[in-house]
Amino acid sequence: MKQKLVMxxxxxxxVNTIEQLIKLNPNKYEITIFGAEPYPNYNRILLxxxxxxxxxMKDITIxxxxxxxxxxxxxxxGQRVIEIDTKKQTVKSNLGAIVHYDxxxxxxxxxxxxxxxxxxxxxxVIAFRDIKDCETMIQTSKKYKNAVVIGGxxxxxxxxxxLLNLNMNVKVxxxxxxxxxxxxDEVAGKMLRxxxxxxxxxxxxxxxxxxxxxxxxxxxxxxxxGHTVETDLVVMAVGIKPNVELAKEAGIAVNRGIVVDDDMRxxxxxISAVGECAxxxxxxxxxxxxxxxxxxxxxxxxxxxxxxxxxxxxxxTKLKISGVDVFSVGDFNEKPGTKTIxxxxxxxGIYKKFMLRENQIVGxxxxxxxxxxxxxxxLVKLGSQMTExxxxxxxxxxASPTGSSLDLVKAMNDEEIICGCNGVSxxxxxxxxxxxxxxxxxxxxxxxxxxRSCGGCKPLVQQLxxxxxxDTGSDLVIKEGICGCxxxxxxxxxxxxxxxxxxxxxxxxxxxxxxxxxxxxKCRPALNYFLSMVHPxxxxxxxxxxxxxxxxxxxxxxxxxxxxxxxMYGGVTTPQDLRKIADVAEQFNVPLVxxxxxxxxxxxxxxxxDLPKMWEALDMPSGYAYGxxxxxxxxxxxxxFCRFGTQDAMGMGIKMEKRFERLDTxxxxxxxxxxxxxxxxxxxxKDFGVVAIDGGWELHVGGNGGLKVRITDVITRVKTExxxxxxxxxxxxxxxxxxxxxxxxxxxxxxxxxxxxxxxLATEEQRHVLNARLDVTLSKVKDPWKADLEKRDELExxxxxxxxxxxxxx
Amino acid sequence: MxxxxxxxxxxxxxxxxxxxxxxxxxRLLVYENHQIALFRLGDNKIRAIANQCPHKQxxxxxxxxxxxxxxxxxxxxxxxxxxxxxxAPDVGCVHSYxxxxxxxxxxxxxxxSL
Ligand code: SRM
Ligand SMILES: Cc1cc2nc3c(=O)[nH]c(=O)nc-3n(C[C@H](O)[C@H](O)[C@H](O)COP(=O)(O)OP(=O)(O)OC[C@H]3O[C@@H](n4cnc5c(N)ncnc54)[C@H](O)[C@@H]3O)c2cc1C
Ligand code: SF4
Ligand code: FES
Numbered sequence: 032m033k034q035k036l037v038m039x040x041x042x043x044x045x046v047n048t049i050e051q052l053i054k055l056n057p058n059k060y061e062i063t064i065f066g067a068e069p070y071p072n073y074n075r076i077l078l079x080x081x082x083x084x085x086x087x088m089k090d091i092t093i094x095x096x097x098x099x100x101x102x103x104x105x106x107x108x109g110q111r112v113i114e115i116d117t118k119k120q121t122v123k124s125n126l127g128a129i130v131h132y133d134x135x136x137x138x139x140x141x142x143x144x145x146x147x148x149x150x151x152x153x154x155x156v157i158a159f160r161d162i163k164d165c166e167t168m169i170q171t172s173k174k175y176k177n178a179v180v181i182g183g184x185x186x187x188x189x190x191x192x193x194l195l196n197l198n199m200n201v202k203v204x205x206x207x208x209x210x211x212x213x214x215x216d217e218v219a220g221k222m223l224r225x226x227x228x229x230x231x232x233x234x235x236x237x238x239x240x241x242x243x244x245x246x247x248x249x250x251x252x253x254x255x256x257g258h259t260v261e262t263d264l265v266v267m268a269v270g271i272k273p274n275v276e277l278a279k280e281a282g283i284a285v286n287r288g289i290v291v292d293d294d295m296r297x298x299x300x301x302i303s304a305v306g307e308c309a310x311x312x313x314x315x316x317x318x319x320x321x322x323x324x325x326x327x328x329x330x331x332x333x334x335x336x337x338x339x340x341x342x343x344x345x346x347x348t349k350l351k352i353s354g355v356d357v358f359s360v361g362d363f364n365e366k367p368g369t370k371t372i373x374x375x376x377x378x379x380g381i382y383k384k385f386m387l388r389e390n391q392i393v394g395x396x397x398x399x400x401x402x403x404x405x406x407x408x409x410l411v412k413l414g415s416q417m418t419e420x421x422x423x424x425x426x427x428x429x430a431s432p433t434g435s436s437l438d439l440v441k442a443m444n445d446e447e448i449i450c451g452c453n454g455v456s457x458x459x460x461x462x463x464x465x466x467x468x469x470x471x472x473x474x475x476x477x478x479x480x481x482x483r484s485c486g487g488c489k490p491l492v493q494q495l496x497x498x499x500x501x502d503t504g505s506d507l508v509i510k511e512g513i514c515g516c517x518x519x520x521x522x523x524x525x526x527x528x529x530x531x532x533x534x535x536x537x538x539x540x541x542x543x544x545x546x547x548x549x550x551x552x553k554c555r556p557a558l559n560y561f562l563s564m565v566h567p568x569x570x571x572x573x574x575x576x577x578x579x580x581x582x583x584x585x586x587x588x589x590x591x592x593x594x595x596x597x598x599m600y601g602g603v604t605t606p607q608d609l610r611k612i613a614d615v616a617e618q619f620n621v622p623l624v625x626x627x628x629x630x631x632x633x634x635x636x637x638x639x640x641d642l643p644k645m646w647e648a649l650d651m652p653s654g655y656a657y658g659x660x661x662x663x664x665x666x667x668x669x670x671x672f673c674r675f676g677t678q679d680a681m682g683m684g685i686k687m688e689k690r691f692e693r694l695d696t697x698x699x700x701x702x703x704x705x706x707x708x709x710x711x712x713x714x715x716x717k718d719f720g721v722v723a724i725d726g727g728w729e730l731h732v733g734g735n736g737g738l739k740v741r742i743t744d745v746i747t748r749v750k751t752e753x754x755x756x757x758x759x760x761x762x763x764x765x766x767x768x769x770x771x772x773x774x775x776x777x778x779x780x781x782x783x784x785x786x787x788x789x790x791x792l793a794t795e796e797q798r799h800v801l802n803a804r805l806d807v808t809l810s811k812v813k814d815p816w817k818a819d820l821e822k823r824d825e826l827e828x829x830x831x832x833x834x835x836x837x838x839x840x841x
Numbered sequence: 842m843x844x845x846x847x848x849x850x851x852x853x854x855x856x857x858x859x860x861x862x863x864x865x866x867x868r869l870l871v872y873e874n875h876q877i878a879l880f881r882l883g884d885n886k887i888r889a890i891a892n893q894c895p896h897k898q899x900x901x902x903x904x905x906x907x908x909x910x911x912x913x914x915x916x917x918x919x920x921x922x923x924x925x926x927x928x929a930p931d932v933g934c935v936h937s938y939x940x941x942x943x944x945x946x947x948x949x950x951x952x953x954s955l
Contacts, residue, residue: 463930466930467916467917467918467930468916468917469916478930478931479930547908548908549908549909549910550907551912551919552905552912552917555907574866575865575866576905579904579905579914580914582866582903583903587914589897589915591898591903825863828861828862829866832869832870832871833856833868833869833879835855835870835872836855837852837853837854837855838852838854838948840852841851841853841950
């Protein structure tokens with residue numbers, strides 16, 4: 032039987048915990064949630080944005096009613112729990128509902144602290160905590176003009192900004208002599224004040240409220256210095272107090288908050304607490320980032336999964352007011368034993384301060400430029416040491432920042448929270464990027480909600496994007512199954528194909544127990560390749576397991592049209608060929624003709640049904656610009672014309688392109704031949720590069736000029752053109768037989784090491800054996816355009832659309 | 842439909858012989874301004890969905906077919922060809938149309954509201 036789990040409080044911390052719990056262990060508990068507010072769980076943080084008019088009230092729901100229903104959670108909204116009986120293990124609500132629990136979570140959050148001054152109960156005196164407060168402010172602004180916000184902290188300033196947007200005159204009263212003193216130092220606090228004044232806020236600093244004046248509704252506010260200010264609305268934002276009374280009355284240990292240990296347990300068996308109502312190691316937090324971390328630990332424990340304890344959180348702050356960039360983290364105030372690095376550029380309005388303790392970065396304040404905030408948060412979390420390079424990056428003096436920030440996100444583990452506002456972890460973001468082919472921060476936001484609220488994590492999300500997409504299909508594939516359909520690795524699959532003599536994709540999927548019978552766009556093309564690589568002689572290519580580009584022998588474009596790139600061996604062409612291309616471009620109204628980065632011409636924007644007709648008219652071989660195959664062999668003019676050239680680079684390049692064209696490879700392969708070490712063909716960033724030297728050739732492997740630029744390694748030097756071809760063939764075949772699917776030679780050489788490849792290619796005999804196996808494969812290849820044209824009766828089926836006939840009405 | 846006076850709920854169109862469809866590779870069916878991706882699945886089943894991915898209008902007809910699903914050729918969204926529902930973690934839906942084979946010909950029904 033399911034255990035009964037009762038949660039008190041339907042807020043951000045609690046529901047997040049439940050959400051994680053049911054992901055981990057959906058069937059363990061029968062769940063009941065009590066929520067005093069009459070709504071499903073919403074994003075409290077975004078109340079500021081609602082007030083500022085950036086989003087509507089309905090946009091801030093995190094879990095809608097359906098979510099509760101679909102997960103079979105009983106949600107009792109508008110019911111406040113008024114009693115916990117720890118003996119009988121029951122809770123009781125103000126409407127009389129009594130529910131038994133086996134496990135209970137208290138997630139009652141906190142309440143705004145209201146100043147106990149005379150008049151505080153008058154109409155028009157409110158806090159800023161929930162939807163109701165937001166509605167009150169919006170209503171008030173329609174009838175009244177003047178507002179006073181008491182408290183110049185995060186919440187107060189966001190409320191003030193919202194009221195300005197509602198066209199009220201806003202004065203902010205603050206006890207301290209600069210704003211946000213708990214999150215900023217004096218310099219940043221004062222910079223913030225002048226910016227907000229420029230936005231239209233007025234400040235009354237160092238003032239203490241004495242009384243709120245008015246008949247039934249507030250009309251003015253008086254301070255201890257005798258000064259009074261007229262107002263129609265008072266918003267108190269002076270602090271929060273954890274909601275602990277209920278727990279206290281039930282005999283649960285409380286201090287400022289409900290006391291919990293590192294497992295989020297209270298002192299009473301089967302009762303845990305999480306969120307703002309909880310106090311952990313003496314701290315009751317008031318921001319969401321710690322709540323996600325607490326929820327992660329609690330949900331795992333309740334799901335029965337082993338977890339590391341919660342050991343507290345490092346806090347960072349960001350103000351959600353547009354036009355104002357402030358950020359702080361950790362310990363940012365000067366203390367004995369700390370060192371300070373300060374950059375203050377008054378002209379640009381930028382201020383940065385970093386605190387070091389024994390060279391460890393322990394805190395920071397940023398004003399004006401917060402683009403490094405997520406990086407700094409990580410540095411502080413990881414307890415990083417200051418280095419010359421970091422110093423240069425952080426203070427903006429010299430050095431490019433990219434490299435090491437990627438290292439930083441790389442070092443984070445998958446559970447670490449990237450988006451503090453919405454509790455989205457690194458792992459969730461990375462798998463969203465991989466599984467959905469996301470390419471922009473905007474897409475990640477839509478898919479995972481990361482960066483949807485304050486936007487502070489955008490730089491980090493951007494870095495994850497670079498990290499994940501930069502690694503396309505490389506180390507990721509090594510450790511795990513080749514895709515979500517299987518746990519089998521590349522090597523296990525290839526081994527099985529060899530030893531068990533698997534001959535078709537269907538058979539392989541079946542025998543190796545794929546989770547999804549049909550496979551997916553990751554494994555199907557991979558299997559098609561592995562099968563043909565292992566059985567070059569009799570495997571029949573499975574066309575519908577190839578991706579769209581390879582199936583249509585053309586690159587699909589964003590609008591569904593295609594591009595046509597004919598071969599231009601070694602980048603060398605003739606007037607006749609150029610004329611032919613020009614004619615075809617005109618005949619088919621090709622929207623754009625472009626010289627590619629691979630030294631040939633691209634006809635772009637071609638309709639699918641025109642493809643075969645164009646191929647026929649061109650009567651040239653396919654350039655395979657779409658394939659995991661040899662793309663181009665770039666050349667320079669070489670000794671044919673160049674005064675420095677030592678060898679015939681064009682001739683060599685053309686021979687190579689003719690030898691290796693049409694070959695299937697694990698990922699695309701690019702080659703180049705330069706006529707001398709000036710290297711005009713950029714051979715040192717190619718998969719196989721050839722650079723002429725006096726009396727011979729230097730052979731390069733494993734270069735890449737794309738996402739992750741990698742300079743080649745020199746594999747050997749040879750004398751003749753035949754030897755170049757022999758080495759190139761052996762290298763390519765060895766790569767074909769050993770690399771992961773979708774792994775460029777640059778990744779592969781980097782992974783297995785140059786030495787292991789040199790060893791495999793060391794003797795002439797080894798190279799001959801590899802070339803012999805390559806020849807078997809090459810003997811079967813065929814120009815795909817010609818092959819398609821030969822099957823006339825299939826052409827229409829494959830490339831043309833059907834014009835439907837109307838049959839009748841239904 | 843234009844000029845329709847009856848209280849029909851939709852129309853039926855014919856996509857020609859079943860044999861003209863390649864197996865597990867989509868084929869575009871055009872009727873007036875409707876673009877429909879037709880798929881002939883392994884066991885002589887036929888599926889018809891709107892040829893527009895809800896993500897960025899990718900041409901689903903060029904997608905890779907896996908069982909009852911098609912993967913959009915542009916960014917790999919996974920879509921159920923029977924009901925048009927986009928599979929998690931992505932969300933959305935494309936129109937799916939009833940399609941049958943009668944006497945060797947393929948027929949697709951288009952609802953009136955389109
Ligand atoms: C047409 C061309 C751009 C141009 O107009 O010049 C091009 C176009 C595309 N490249 Fe490229 N690349 C082109 C030269 C290059 C080069 C330069 C070169 O080859 O000398 C590079 C860097 C060199 C390298 O790869 O080492 C290059 C690195 C990439 C990458 C990154 C590959 C990597 O491993 O880092 C991708 C993405 C991928 O393959 O996953 C890519 C992917 C693409 C795709 C196929 C995007 C896609 O997946 O749909 C583009 C197709 C556009 C379209 O709609 O048709 N393209 N691409 C070039 C075709 C060359 C050719 O004649 O075949
Ligand atoms: C305007 C605003 C802006 C904010 N901006 C940020 C920000 O930018 N960044 C940030 O990190 N944090 C921000 N916060 C703080 C953040 O919203 C809170 O830390 C977070 O919501 C706390 O979550 P919780 O679940 O602990 O409490 P809550 O979200 O308050 O949930 C507790 C719920 O329990 C209910 N409840 C209480 N007692 C009972 C009972 N006896 N029976 C039934 N239900 C009960 C309450 O009604 C409430 O709905 C902001 C807060 C506000 C108000
Ligand atoms: S760099 Fe390559 S992949 Fe990127 S937009 Fe240009 S052609 Fe497309
Ligand atoms: S357009 Fe279909 S997945 Fe992007």
